[in-house]
Amino acid sequence: MEKKVEVEVHASSSLDDENLDISVDLIDDGLYLGNLACAHDHKTLEKLKITHILTIDLVPLPRTILDRPNLTFKYVKLADVPREDLISHLPECNDFLKQAICDNGSVLVHCYFGVSRSAAVVIGYIMEKYSLCYEDAFALVKSKRRFIGPNIGFVAQLKLFGHMGYKINKDDPRFKQFRLKMAGQKLKQIKILPQLFADLVKPDPGIIHERPDPIVYRCKKCRRIVASQNNIIPHIPKQVKIELAKKGIRPPPSKLTGLTCAENGQLLIDKLKSLACQIINEDAGASTVEEDGASPQVLDGYNEQNMVDSSIAGRDCPEVCRLMWFVEPMSWMEDVTHAPHGKLHCPKCRNKIGSFSWLMGCKCPCGQKVAPAFYLVPSKVEWSNIVQNVQITV
Incomplete structure (x- = not known):
């Protein structure tokens, strides 16, 4: 049974002059995706029983929040631009989320608006957990938080992350x-x-x-x-690339009970080999x-x-x-x-x-x-x- 939590109230005064409403959604068991206002609001964190906070932003949370008891924090410095290196942080972020949820905790992943950076990290986690390709993981997260939109650089890096088998392979060309x-x-x-x-x-x-x-x-x-x-x-x-585009060859969508992203990638490689022999x-x-x-x-x-x-x-x-x-x-x-x-x-x-x-x-x-x-x-x-x-x- 799917659960969905939506909190829409005005941000607390700790955000100074910013008129940012609290926005947060339940994406998966123990995993919430929200904005900065949510991370600042003590009442919302208590209501959702948040035990861990993963911040994806240019600045960490203020000391007044970091000093709160019974909360575990992780901070990743990242700007919302296509040229930022997201993929190198995905394994450590996934480890943090997996450990928190394994310990029966609840995690809030946030950036400023909860649209691009934090959404990309959550999509990366969903990809690994359910062996999904990017498109399927994006659809799943979007069904829970309708206005997510990772920038195009993050999208490409998430696809690469999936085809490398949800890990960093430094030897992969x-x-x-x-x-x-x-x-x-x-x-x-x-x-x-x-x-x-x-x-x-x-x-x-x-x-x-x-x-x-x-x-x-x-x-x-x-x-x-x-x-x-x-x-x-x-x-x-x-020439091969053009033929692939004409034929629409791409990794078939993976499902929860279907092929992993790595297997999908291998399917494409096998088709590519057959096609290339005819073309080159x-x-x-x-x-x-x-x-x-x-x-x-x-x-x-x-x-x-x-x-x-x-x-x-x-x-x-x-x-x-x-x-x-x-x-x-x-x-x-x-x-x-x-x-x-x-x-x-x-x-x-x-x-x-x-x-x-x-x-x-x-x-x-x-x-x-x-x-x-x-x-x-x-x-x-x-x-x-x-x-x-x-x-x-x-």
């Missing part, structure tokens, strides 16, 4: 590309890559290390290793990559119709475009930590082998736009599945 976009925006603002994103610049694969990747990419001129298969960020050709001409010649001068799109970091994960990123997968090799930034690449764009030269022979662009990205000969982009030109770099016992790096 889609998550890597999302973080690269985040880093590119920061580099644009402060002219240098922040320490927070230092892990995005991967070690030089040409330096001797244990258990080297058996698949590598070498400079054709001097045969110096410049990338390994793990550094490749695969993409689907634009594997002998297509490589052409030059042109910088795309168009303004960068909204930071989503993920496109449902470009679903390439590590399970289909190998060299022998026909649906992955190989007209251009997009890679992660690596330590041998000069200027990538403090320049918005530039050329990539072999660290040994100095031959130009590619380029990079944090902001504009580039367009592959297949027509697919990739941004940010760190790319190696196949005519300058050769693929090899043989790793020598000794690699000498100059």
Whole structure:
């Protein structure tokens, strides 16, 4: 039996001059979604028997509220803009909600209006709890609180969260590309890559290390290793993407008793493989990559119709475009930590082998736009599945 709680009264004086009405709705067992006024109102919290409060806002709750006994708090600093990193906070928020409800508590999740930020967090929790895709979880939450509306950046991140199996997989190419976009925006603002994103610049694969990747990419001129298969960020050709859109192929809606989001994603990947084999001409010649001068799109970091994960990123997968090799930034690449764009030269022979662009990205000969982009030109770099016992790096 569904329960619904709606409280509509004027906010208490603790909100100073703001004339914000209290608004709160019961979304799931022990889980309420509301606004800042609700978190400030002691009588409402008592009436709803709230034991935990999760604040998603630019500022935490005031000390007068935090000092109240019998309440447990968690604060996540987040602005309601598409370029904010929501997805990295979802696992810890879900853990907080699960623990609170497991302890027979009641949780209020709130931002300022209870429309975008807090709604996105609640949707992420519902997705994981019931193994739902984003669309189903959104519909469920909206049926309880009709005016929710996560911004488009949060929506894309929630979809990525679902397709990664409700966890953060740092090795997933889609998550890597999302973080690269985040880093590119920061580099644009402060002219240098922040320490927070230092892990995005991967070690030089040409330096001797244990258990080297058996698949590598070498400079054709001097045969110096410049990338390994793990550094490749695969993409689907634009032609395949268009065909997918025409056929309407997307993860089928999951239900409480149906497939998980991860299984839905695998269904799409399987269909994509079959379709790609019919479309892609594997002998297509490589052409030059042109910088795309168009303004960068909204930071989503993920496109449902470009679903390439590590399970289909190998060299022998026909649906992955190989007209251009997009890679992660690596330590041998000069200027990538403090320049918005530039050329990539072999660290040994100095031959130009590619380029990079944090902001504009580039367009592959297949027509697919990739941004940010760190790319190696196949005519300058050769693929090899043989790793020598000794690699000498100059």
